[in-house]
Amino acid sequence: MFSLEGITTNVQDWLLMKFNPTMALAIECVIVILLSISLFAILGLVLVLMERKVAAHIQIRLGPNRVGPGGMFQTVADTLKLIMKEGLTPDKADKFLFNLAPFVVMMVGMLLLAPIAFAKNFQIWDINIGVLYISSVSSLSVIGILMAGWASNNKYSLLGAMRSGAQIVSYELSAGFAVLTIVVLTGSLQISEIINAQQNGWWIFKGHIPAVIAFVLYIIAVTAETNRAPFDLAEAESELTAGFHTEYSGMRFALFFLAEYINIFIVCAIGATLFFGGWMPLHIGNWEAFNHIMDYIPSSVWFMGKTFFLIFLIMWFRWTFPRLRVDQLLNLEWKYLLPIRNMFLKEYITDVLTGVTSLLKGMRKTGYYFTHSKEIITEQYPDNRATLLMSDRFKGEVVMPHDANNEHTCTGCTACELACPNGTIKVVTKFETSPEGKKKKAIDALVYRLELCTMCNLCIVACPSDAIKMAPNFEHSVFDRTKLTKVLNQPGSKIREGIE
Amino acid sequence: MYNQTEIIKDTSELGADGELVINMGPQHPATHGVLHLVVTLNGETIKKIEPHLGYIHRSIEKMCESLTYRQFIYVTSRMDYLSSHINNLGCALLVEKGMQIEVPDRAKYVRVILSELTRIASHELWLGAMAMDLGAFTPFFYAFREREMITDIMEDTCGARLTMNYIVPGGLMYDIHPDFQKKVKAFITQFKSKVTEYEDLVTNNVIFQSRTKGVGILSAEDAISYGKEMNQSIRIIEQLIDNIPEGDFVGKTKNVLKLPKGEFYTRVETARGEFGVYVVSEGGTTPHRIKFRSPGFSNLSVLNHISVGSKIGDLMASMGTLDLVIPDIDR
Numbered sequence: 001m002f003s004l005e006g007i008t009t010n011v012q013d014w015l016l017m018k019f020n021p022t023m024a025l026a027i028e029c030v031i032v033i034l035l036s037i038s039l040f041a042i043l044g045l046v047l048v049l050m051e052r053k054v055a056a057h058i059q060i061r062l063g064p065n066r067v068g069p070g071g072m073f074q075t076v077a078d079t080l081k082l083i084m085k086e087g088l089t090p091d092k093a094d095k096f097l098f099n100l101a102p103f104v105v106m107m108v109g110m111l112l113l114a115p116i117a118f119a120k121n122f123q124i125w126d127i128n129i130g131v132l133y134i135s136s137v138s139s140l141s142v143i144g145i146l147m148a149g150w151a152s153n154n155k156y157s158l159l160g161a162m163r164s165g166a167q168i169v170s171y172e173l174s175a176g177f178a179v180l181t182i183v184v185l186t187g188s189l190q191i192s193e194i195i196n197a198q199q200n201g202w203w204i205f206k207g208h209i210p211a212v213i214a215f216v217l218y219i220i221a222v223t224a225e226t227n228r229a230p231f232d233l234a235e236a237e238s239e240l241t242a243g244f245h246t247e248y249s250g251m252r253f254a255l256f257f258l259a260e261y262i263n264i265f266i267v268c269a270i271g272a273t274l275f276f277g278g279w280m281p282l283h284i285g286n287w288e289a290f291n292h293i294m295d296y297i298p299s300s301v302w303f304m305g306k307t308f309f310l311i312f313l314i315m316w317f318r319w320t321f322p323r324l325r326v327d328q329l330l331n332l333e334w335k336y337l338l339p340i341r342n343m344f345l346k347e348y349i350t351d352v353l354t355g356v357t358s359l360l361k362g363m364r365k366t367g368y369y370f371t372h373s374k375e376i377i378t379e380q381y382p383d384n385r386a387t388l389l390m391s392d393r394f395k396g397e398v399v400m401p402h403d404a405n406n407e408h409t410c411t412g413c414t415a416c417e418l419a420c421p422n423g424t425i426k427v428v429t430k431f432e433t434s435p436e437g438k439k440k441k442a443i444d445a446l447v448y449r450l451e452l453c454t455m456c457n458l459c460i461v462a463c464p465s466d467a468i469k470m471a472p473n474f475e476h477s478v479f480d481r482t483k484l485t486k487v488l489n490q491p492g493s494k495i496r497e498g499i500e
Numbered sequence: 501m502y503n504q505t506e507i508i509k510d511t512s513e514l515g516a517d518g519e520l521v522i523n524m525g526p527q528h529p530a531t532h533g534v535l536h537l538v539v540t541l542n543g544e545t546i547k548k549i550e551p552h553l554g555y556i557h558r559s560i561e562k563m564c565e566s567l568t569y570r571q572f573i574y575v576t577s578r579m580d581y582l583s584s585h586i587n588n589l590g591c592a593l594l595v596e597k598g599m600q601i602e603v604p605d606r607a608k609y610v611r612v613i614l615s616e617l618t619r620i621a622s623h624e625l626w627l628g629a630m631a632m633d634l635g636a637f638t639p640f641f642y643a644f645r646e647r648e649m650i651t652d653i654m655e656d657t658c659g660a661r662l663t664m665n666y667i668v669p670g671g672l673m674y675d676i677h678p679d680f681q682k683k684v685k686a687f688i689t690q691f692k693s694k695v696t697e698y699e700d701l702v703t704n705n706v707i708f709q710s711r712t713k714g715v716g717i718l719s720a721e722d723a724i725s726y727g728k729e730m731n732q733s734i735r736i737i738e739q740l741i742d743n744i745p746e747g748d749f750v751g752k753t754k755n756v757l758k759l760p761k762g763e764f765y766t767r768v769e770t771a772r773g774e775f776g777v778y779v780v781s782e783g784g785t786t787p788h789r790i791k792f793r794s795p796g797f798s799n800l801s802v803l804n805h806i807s808v809g810s811k812i813g814d815l816m817a818s819m820g821t822l823d824l825v826i827p828d829i830d831r
Contacts, residue, residue: 055637058638059637059638059640059641059642060641060642060645061641155520155522156522159544159812163544229635229636230635230636230707232635233813236635236813237529237635238529238530238632238633238634238635238816239530239812239813239815239816240812241528241529319637319638320636320638320701321635321636321705321707322631322634322635322636322702322705322707323634323636323707323813324707325811325813326544326811326812326813327811328707354706355706358700358705358706359705359706359707361700362700362701362705364700365697365700365701366638366701377645377648391652391655391656391659391677393655393656393658393659393677394655394659395659395660419570419571421567421571421572421574421575454574454663455659455660455663455665456571456574456665457659457665457673458570458571458574458665461668461673461674470659
């Protein structure tokens, strides 16, 4: 049975055996820092890919599938691109704060990793005021966002940062209340105590209605705190272009991006710890055999499974709901999540019920598409060239059909040239002498400039002898523009007998 | 290290009451093209909106003066590219009215069906783009799945997916595709089964409703009427699709079209309002002067009126409901 349990104690014992206690502590710190940084990198890559895949399947698309098997290395490639890009600093920005902001946001994420129990006995710091530590440190992230928004010297950034400030500070309250419910149920602020208290049942099952309400409040509040849709007002792509990180590019943008996903992971990990028992396996009353089997699944798997379930839930929200307006966002917090407004209970309950029902209906639809991959309608263009069905009437370019004897039916009457609205066609005529000695007008070259053609089809309609037609070719890109000017009649071709 | 007051000064263009002036567009994710709005803000509240036009002006009206009455129709596809059929129809009707050309019944039926299909396609795009403006990305893909069926029908019959140029003075450029009726019926069945999906995801969603209700005087009504309009279009198509009469698809016209001397005006209802064509003819083969009354331009002029006093988020909702197509505004 694979388990992380005991690794920590083994490492510490070995270090204490080799070095003096101060040195051992220093080495431990270095190991922890290296581990958390690599965890950050891996989580960032996995979560970004997961988000893109979840979004794609909800939106009846395939998502990234080109780099590596099933698009696995897409995010690696993206990260490499971002690292190599130039990180621009706007000329009139506050350079010090501008460069500091992404690191502040990242540092908050790193600090929050400390009290999280990843598996049984696998925790960086089991601080006795764990829950208080989490709620106090997590509110620091607003400083980084405000810093970024202010220092960018951009109006969109500033608006985004101000929105974010109001939002995070308000939603901290609901998140705090939700967490306090579990603290009251457990009677302890320590993370390990909270997990141990759920040995014979997770709080979400054991805590009855208060725990369920607290969980709903928690998931709404943390979605808002991490600036995720439907609460992504700080970024609000369609309103503020990119909000507080409009001016960031290259690796500094990547840090903001990474921090968003790390924050999601952390809040979901905390949610899993508080409501779903962290690494604690599923135990049901006195079903001894069942509980025993559950114990065989490693505790780290339990923890990650629960965390990723919550992450999926938050992603599901994002790809289903529209964004709230800034005043509605604050109304939701102060009037519904914290019902301190003087409101009739009946009105409150009807509002909440109708709202939640409509949201659940939407989630059912998107959930249906996520689980039914046969609905995906993506066409993988260059790969499906052989089976691609083009309509035979598709107007791709003008061509002149020639028969087996290299003969066409164009008389050189210039009707097409006259019909063309923008000079795409130019007919160059010549006079041919027939064997009888008669002079006859004939076509020398029908010059067609594809780069001008609007595919209006007027030339085809105007042609009295059906000499030209539209062909369904659409792969016209060339590196040399002169290649788009074509002579439609083939070299050495002549007019078919009997065409006047 | 830095001087904070200096930064404020640089950020300025601050108005008299500490107002903030921001340029939304020409490159902005929510303006669906190159609309440039100069928005005066007080915090999040909008004080004034001033649309700046001219970014993609192509002088289409002047261009039309050098094109014949057959040729100038294709240009109108490039104005409101989402309802190009209906724009073409308006121009064709004008020429037919001026020259008293008889249009066969078959052509009339097909024209109506195609126009209604165009209207539905346009509203599908509106639905997706509107939801996207409000922050929900997913409905866009569902709406486009149905829109794709319409563009496929167009491709089969007209040979193009966006700028058709299929309607000509006197009728149609060529006959409909043999599969046309079958495909339109398949679309109607698919569309009807998916309408509930739009309702669940968009129109009945509590966030969508609260974002659109009471935002501007026009937008709440529009949000409802759009949905109804799509259903009405479906009903019109259902009535016509089985009854397309046999016969010619184009009436008898002269080779060279010459409008008699005088002034002519026709109007049609496009997907986003009334589209009018006004032509002054001197009796020649080309119009002497031409003026298009495009719906997007009139719709845009109401934006300032309905948005003052609301929030930035509301501006996106208002702009979404006006369903602006920038090349239509800026001809």
